[in-house]
Amino acid sequence: MTHSKAVPGKFISFEGIDGAGKSTHIGFVADYLASRGKTVVSSREPGGTAVGEKLRDLLLHEKMDLETEALLMFASRREHIAQVIAPGLARGDWVLSDRFTDASFAYQGGGRGLDRAKLEALENWVHPHLQPDLTLLFDVPLDVARARLDATRTLDKFEQEQADFFSACRKEYLRRAAQFPDRIVVVDSTRSIEETRAFLAQVLGKLVA
Numbered sequence: 001m002t003h004s005k006a007v008p009g010k011f012i013s014f015e016g017i018d019g020a021g022k023s024t025h026i027g028f029v030a031d032y033l034a035s036r037g038k039t040v041v042s043s044r045e046p047g048g049t050a051v052g053e054k055l056r057d058l059l060l061h062e063k064m065d066l067e068t069e070a071l072l073m074f075a076s077r078r079e080h081i082a083q084v085i086a087p088g089l090a091r092g093d094w095v096l097s098d099r100f101t102d103a104s105f106a107y108q109g110g111g112r113g114l115d116r117a118k119l120e121a122l123e124n125w126v127h128p129h130l131q132p133d134l135t136l137l138f139d140v141p142l143d144v145a146r147a148r149l150d151a152t153r154t155l156d157k158f159e160q161e162q163a164d165f166f167s168a169c170r171k172e173y174l175r176r177a178a179q180f181p182d183r184i185v186v187v188d189s190t191r192s193i194e195e196t197r198a199f200l201a202q203v204l205g206k207l208v209a
């Protein structure tokens with residue numbers, strides 16, 4: 001339990017560079033948990049609330065100053081915690097979030113080069129006592145992620161970034177996985193969807209037990 005006050009619910013975040021495959025597996029995780037009697041809330045960042053979805057639209061489509069981008073990510077997060085995450089955990093739900101603060105360290109910190117101390121200050125302000133119970137970091141080489149994205153959709157502002165940007169994001173994600181080994185589980189997302197599901201079931205089995 002990584003919340004300062006004991007809460008009955010659990011919080012799982014899903015991370016990875018764009019195209020790594022995390023969104024594909026959130027539905028599987030939700031079904032797995034529901035089949036074991038858990039009430040599941042699935043959400044995302046930026047977004048997850050009415051205000052957050054408006055911020056998401058700005059963040060994914062408008063060019064802006066790097067610090068504005070970081071601040072808006074944390075503004076969306078603050079609203080998400082207040083409206084969705086904290087109430088869900090207090091009810092005893094299992095809250096699944098497609099991205100959380102590791103993404104700010106990876107993208108605004110690693111990818112864009114924002115000073116890590118500024119991100120830590122924002123983290124300490126916005127959620128001083130809340131961390132996910134488990135973070136699933138979907139990891140793939142850049143070329144695999146890019147091929148998956150190119151095959152599927154029109155690219156947003158972040159997805160249009162170049163390889164060196166994603167390389168720096170991935171490096172920061174993996175650095176954080178090494179820093180927080182008890183929380184972050186690296187998922188080898190080069191494997192097939194079926195193999196990945198089997199691995200996720202093993203990881204979740206330990207948390208549900």
Ligand SMILES: Nc1ncnc2c1ncn2[C@@H]1O[C@H](COP(=O)(O)OP(=O)(O)OP(=O)(O)O)[C@@H](O)[C@H]1O
Binds near residue numbers: 022024191
């Ligand atoms: N293990 C896998 N093997 C092959 N294809 C996969 C695998 N996982 C996901 N895909 C495919 O890759 C594409 C991107 O997956 P997905 O949308 O889950 O990525 P994502 O990490 O959530 O990306 P984003 O962060 O940009 O939303 C989808 O078409 C999905 O079907």
Ligand SMILES: Cc1cn([C@H]2C[C@H](O)[C@@H](COP(=O)(O)O)O2)c(=O)[nH]c1=O
Binds near residue numbers: 018046098100101108
């Ligand atoms: C939370 C968060 C997200 N981002 C970026 C990462 C992605 O490129 C987009 C979200 O799109 P997705 O398809 O829903 O994953 O936003 C970021 O840069 N910083 C953050 O804190």
